[in-house]
Amino acid sequence: MNHKIRVLEIRLNDRYKDYPALYHYKDIDREQIFVRRECEYYVKDGIVYEQVSSALEDDRFVLYVNKIGDDTIDHNARVRENLCVEVREYRRIGEQKLLKIYDCRDHMDVLGYIGNTFIYIEGKEYKRSSVEADEDRQTYILYVNDTGTVLE
Secondary structure (H helix, E strand, O other): OOOOOOOEEEEEOOHHHOOOEEEEEOOOOHHHHHHHHOOOEEEEOOEEEEEEEEEEOOOOEEEEEEEEEEOOOOOOOOOOOOOEEEEEEEEEOOEEEEEEEEEOOOHHHHHHHHOOOEEEEOOEEEEEEEEEEEOOOOEEEEEEEEEEEEOO
């Protein structure tokens, strides 16, 4: 693998339109590329996309996405100045209770939170449902479900 690749392209998963590029990022940190590949959802310009696959080409990493709708997070939520992970309990579309915000130094810290099946908050166990990269708010969102397990 070419360790110098620092390009990420997000393409619409539409073979009839020859997989058009929606977004192109040059000179992006590889850690940020790997974190985004870990995300099932991607929000940009108020639109939610679902990642369906990823690929490594000769000179770039590519994420293929399907447009699935409009962003449902409260748009009055503040845009973060620092890199962070919001943990939200996912109940149904439009209902995501904020449980915790983790400030992160870098994308390796982000991966440390989103790369787990389970996370524990205030003595309760939650299971990862999905992860979203919300570019509009500059935030990663870890969606979780309460497992009902309480640590003693």
